[in-house]
Amino acid sequence: MISRLLTAIALAILLTLTILPAATWAVASGLGVDNGHLSSCPASNNCVVSQNADPKHAIDPIAYHVDRNAARETLLKVLGVVPRTEVIEQTDNYIHATSKSRIFKFVDDVEFYFPPNESVIHLRSASRIGESDLGVNRRRVEQIRLALRDLNI
Template structure:
């Protein structure tokens, strides 16, 4: 590949990553939007093993848990919370190098059980593979949340 082709190709990738608008996400019929048929997304509502990730289930009040999730997301690098509603939070994570955006959603449905379920979706806006970045990000958030929750319950 000659240099001009490399420059054009690299520029195209960079501009594509920056130009993609936020997808139409959210909660519909009590579930988060399903993942596309690409290995760059995880979803706790998925029936597909490659996309499935366990929801976070924790004891506590939904509003306090939502606040903790927002705090954790805000502490992570290259993150921005874009939507906070009564039972829903959406955030964007932007990659350093190419500026690609991943959308992360947290849904807190009403339940009659003592525990609060946090359903999760994390997916790349562009590309095919994410090298497991979305799954690892959610597991990092899960660990931080569990540590925060343990330290909070010990101080009570």
């Protein structure tokens, strides 16, 4: 009886330590779309965003010329082949993926927003930690843009 109770407590602690911090971090980080906008970037040099950005963090949205659902599905296919990238959440107008660095496994959050009545994909890519990413987030998003252009979206 005591061993079952200890096992249950240990399992509860393990789940709390592994699942809840990630969920709490995501909520506290301001991910997602709020009033039609992705979050702005912090002052650090490890983020780019296509909405309401200062010159240091600004990047153009990705324009598309096909049906919105086709653009979204094509983007999901592209994300499926980006190394060390996993789609975490998707809705009809939003995609959140994480991308891990090869050696140190640093996590970046990559977000895409499909606003209604616009043929653009707004985006945000940001490192969770650190001051600089040596341009990795900007390069990743530009590679995704090129892949989508090659696929004629």
